[in-house]
Amino acid sequence: xxxxxxxxxxxxxxxxxxxxxxxxxxxxxxxxxxxxxxxxxxxxxxxxxxxxxxxxxxxxxxxxxxxxxxxxxxxxxxxxxxxxxxxxxxxxxxxxxxxxxxxxxxxxxxxxxxxxxxxxxxxxxxxxxxxxxxxxxxxxxxxxxxxxxxxxxxxxxxxxxxxxxxxxxxxxxxxxxxxxxxxxxxxxxxxxxxxxxxxxxxxxxxxxxxxxxxxxxxxxxxxxxxxxxxxxxxxxxxxxxxxxxxxxxxxxxxxxxxxxxxxxxxxxxxxxxxxxxxxxxxxxxxxxxxxxxxxxxxxxxxxxxxxxxxxxxxxxxxxxxxxxxxxxxxxxxxxxxxxxxxxxxxxxxxxxxxxxxxxxxxxxxxxxxxxxxxxxxxxxxxxxxxxxxxxxxxxxxxxxxxxxxxxxxxxxxxxxxxxxxxxxxxxxxxxxxxxxxxxxxxxxxxxxxxxxxxxxxxxxxxxxxxxxxxxxxxxxxxxxxxxxxxxxxxxxxxxxxxxxxxxxxxxxxxxxxxxxxxxxxxxxxxxxxxxxxxxxxxxxxxxxxxxxxxxxxxxxxxxxxxxxxxxxxxxxxx
Numbered sequence: 001x002x003x004x005x006x007x008x009x010x011x012x013x014x015x016x017x018x019x020x021x022x023x024x025x026x027x028x029x030x031x032x033x034x035x036x037x038x039x040x041x042x043x044x045x046x047x048x049x050x051x052x053x054x055x056x057x058x059x060x061x062x063x064x065x066x067x068x069x070x071x072x073x074x075x076x077x078x079x080x081x082x083x084x085x086x087x088x089x090x091x092x093x094x095x096x097x098x099x100x101x102x103x104x105x106x107x108x109x110x111x112x113x114x115x116x117x118x119x120x121x122x123x124x125x126x127x128x129x130x131x132x133x134x135x136x137x138x139x140x141x142x143x144x145x146x147x148x149x150x151x152x153x154x155x156x157x158x159x160x161x162x163x164x165x166x167x168x169x170x171x172x173x174x175x176x177x178x179x180x181x182x183x184x185x186x187x188x189x190x191x192x193x194x195x196x197x198x199x200x201x202x203x204x205x206x207x208x209x210x211x212x213x214x215x216x217x218x219x220x221x222x223x224x225x226x227x228x229x230x231x232x233x234x235x236x237x238x239x240x241x242x243x244x245x246x247x248x249x250x251x252x253x254x255x256x257x258x259x260x261x262x263x264x265x266x267x268x269x270x271x272x273x274x275x276x277x278x279x280x281x282x283x284x285x286x287x288x289x290x291x292x293x294x295x296x297x298x299x300x301x302x303x304x305x306x307x308x309x310x311x312x313x314x315x316x317x318x319x320x321x322x323x324x325x326x327x328x329x330x331x332x333x334x335x336x337x338x339x340x341x342x343x344x345x346x347x348x349x350x351x352x353x354x355x356x357x358x359x360x361x362x363x364x365x366x367x368x369x370x371x372x373x374x375x376x377x378x379x380x381x382x383x384x385x386x387x388x389x390x391x392x393x394x395x396x397x398x399x400x401x402x403x404x405x406x407x408x409x410x411x412x413x414x415x416x417x418x419x420x421x422x423x424x425x426x427x428x429x430x431x432x433x434x435x436x437x438x439x440x441x442x443x444x445x446x447x448x449x450x451x452x453x454x455x456x457x458x459x460x461x462x463x464x465x466x467x468x469x470x471x472x473x474x475x476x477x478x479x480x481x482x483x484x485x486x487x488x489x490x491x492x493x494x495x496x497x498x499x500x501x502x503x504x505x506x507x508x509x510x511x512x513x514x515x516x517x518x519x520x521x522x523x524x525x526x527x528x529x530x531x532x533x534x535x536x537x538x539x540x541x542x543x544x545x546x547x548x549x550x551x552x553x554x555x556x557x558x559x560x561x562x563x564x565x566x567x568x569x570x571x572x573x574x
Contacts, residue, residue: 037120037132038206044116045208048143049261049390051096051113052489054367055274056286059092061150061546062275063286065488068543069481069495070291070503072362072488073344075352080345080506081540085550085562094549097147100160113143118160128198131214134191135203138221141181141188142392145228148174149493150546152570153560156180170558171548175235175571181228185221192217208262215250220259223252223398227490230401230410231497234574239410246411251398255425255432258394262437263368265385272386275367275486280381287341288316288360290334290519291504295482297336299520302502303478307459310452313372314430314444315485317363317383321376323525327357333534336523338376343517345506345536364388364438365430366486371444387438391487396425400480404498407473416464419476423457424448426483474500496544497572506536541566544573 053060054072064087067078077087084090099112111119117140124132147154156177158169191197192214203212210216226245229238245251252258264271278284293316294300296309320327322337330353334341340359342351357378364371368388370379377383391397399422406415427448434444447453464475477500481491495503506512519531543565553559 037124037129038201038203040116040120041132041135041203042206042208044113044120044139045261047096047116048113048139049263049392050274051093052146052392052487053274053390054286054362054486054488055089055092055277056281056284057277058274059089060096060274061089061093061146062486062488063089064093064546065150065492066486067289067344069488069491070289070344071481071485071491072292073287073289073342073346074285075342076285080538081543081565083543083546083565085547085553090546091549091551094552097143098155098159098552100162114140115160117143124201127201129201130191130194130197131199131202131212134188134214135207135217137184137188137191138217138224141184141221142224144177145181145224146489148177149231149570150489151548152545152563152568153177158558168556168558171560173571178228178232178571182225185225189218189221209260216257218250219252219257220393222248222250223259223393226251226398226401227393230405231493232572233405233408233410234497235572242405242411246402252393252395255395255429256436258396258429259392260389260394261392262389263387265387265439266381273367273388273390275362276369276384276386276388278361278367279369279379279383279386284356284359284361286362288339288362289504290341290343292485293336293339293341293360295478295501303474304460304463307456307463309482310447310450310456311365311427311430311482313363314365314434314447315363316360317370317372317379318360318376319378320358321374324376325526326355327378328354330354330358332358332524334519334523335531336520337525343534343536344504345538346534347537348532348534350532350534362486364440364444365433366391368438371434371440371442373442384440385438388433388486389437391429391484393490394425394429394483396422396429396483397480397490399425400476400483403476404473407469407476415472415476416461419464419479420457420461422476422483423460423479426479427453429483473498474502477501496570503542505542506538512536544569 051060052062054062054066064078064083066072067074077083095112097113100115117136120136121133152174153171155169156172158166222245229242263273266272278286295304296312298304298306298308318338320338326332331350332340332355333346333348333350334343340355361369361379363369364384366388368386369384399418403415403418403422405411406413406418430447464472467475477494477498481501484491504511515537516533516535518533521530522528524531545565545568547562547565553562
């Protein structure tokens with residue numbers, strides 16, 4: 001077991017000691033309310049990306065949820081749905097979102113995303129710089145929606161009100177928070193389009209996401225609303241609202257308009273995608289999930305069987321070739337030629353053997369690592385730029401949402417055509433990210449437009465035509481899951497609200513007969529024939545929500561008792 005030691009960042013409930021300091025917030029020259037919003041906005045956007053990302057070094061929600069959605073496997077706490085309120089990944093993500101206490105290790109005090117956004121809204125509204133205010137309101141709504149999707153009830157109506165003397169905010173009902181987000185987004189759009197506002201200061205390069213482009217922010221805002229309406233469709237009739245959004249036309253309509261948090265290379269500052277850390281980590285612990293890999297390979301007997309995904313070389317980088325033994329001299333647990341990993345829920349004898357220079361890593365997409373050109377070299381910091389963005393909501397996502405809405409009868413239309421368009425954009429998205437963000441030194445072939453992509457999509461659509469309505473929804477959601485590798489938050493939401501994609505369940509006898517799973521035949525070049533079957537178990541059932549950060553509960557007298565993640569339901573779950 002690898003143990004991560006991280007600095008504990010104080011969060012919402014740990015404020016009593018500094019009450020006087022925070023009540024004097026307007027007179028503190030180092031407080032973010034006195035910092036130019038042009039400096040605060042990019043920091044806040046990047047912190048949002050960090051809070052949601054895969055980050056083995058510092059922790060982020062996707063570091064947990066990529067395991068829960070079976071795109072990644074690990075030896076650490078997320079395995080077997082084992083996250084507790086004391087987990088360091090949870091602590092870090094919660095703090096980055098909710099902290100009202102400054103992190104002193106920065107040029108200027110950096111607070112949690114939501115405190116910073118509140119400060120931007122206040123300062124820019126007072127100055128009449130409503131473009132900044134509108135952007136901050138849209139980001140605030142998005143951030144709270146994600147927090148509700150993952151945690152359920154969270155501090156909202158009393159959060160970030162230290163000047164009013166509220167040190168211990170109550171946790172608001174998740175459904176009531178969601179309802180307030182739609183008018184908040186509308187307020188943001190109204191600010192962006194207010195032609196009477198002075199706007200003596202407007203965002204430009206300091207807006208990392210859209211460069212201050214008001215039209216793109218409006219499209220993102222409306223697409224966020226589309227996502228939220230889709231997520232509550234089982235508890236509310238949203239047909240009128242969805243149709244109004246679609247007929248309005250102001251939605252993300254091109255991959256280049258996608259809602260992203262950009263990262264960069266390691267230059268004067270290290271701006272690399274947090275998920276790239278595995279390329280230079282001294283102890284690699286993140287593995288690509290065999291479940292995810294086998295669906296990409298066409299091995300899964302129940303979906304996309306015998307239909308290998310052409311994104312495989314972009315998604316996964318193998319450090320060894322198909323004939324090399326382990327570089328680390330240890331028996332592997334799961335091997336399929338060059339691909340090396342471990343199972344979710346494994347209790348096998350080879351699970352904890354080091355495979356530092358042998359395991360397969362996430363590739364040029366989604367973390368800015370290396371395209372698998374067959375070189376089979378040991379990964380290092382020089383293997384890639386790490387400059388891949390964190391994808392919050394893409395054009396492909398929008399199309400998958402529409403396909404789902406048509407399939408489930410919320411709107412009318414051609415779900416198959418939307419699925420086909422969504423798959424096309426998913427492939428284009430890989431090319432777009434590599435060309436416009438990653439900028440690799442190696443030669444990486446374009447993906448979209450190849451014969452392999454055409455063959456793959458044609459086979460998926462043939463499978464779709466032959467499927468029941470429920471199976472068609474599974475195909476839509478599984479394609480969305482494949483497209484969204486590296487951005488696991490929405491996929492966790494999708495699994496809980498739709499039941500798809502189907503993920504590995506060690507307690508399911510069809511998936512693990514007798515509590516064991518069998519790696520591919522002849523997958524290990526050192527030991528031809530059957531690899532050893534691997535015992536697996538699941539100590540907890542699938543988590544319906546993440547626990548709240550335990551220190552917050554202990555220090556905030558208005559916080560609820562810790563939830564049972566296996567039974568706690570977010571309001572949009574029927």
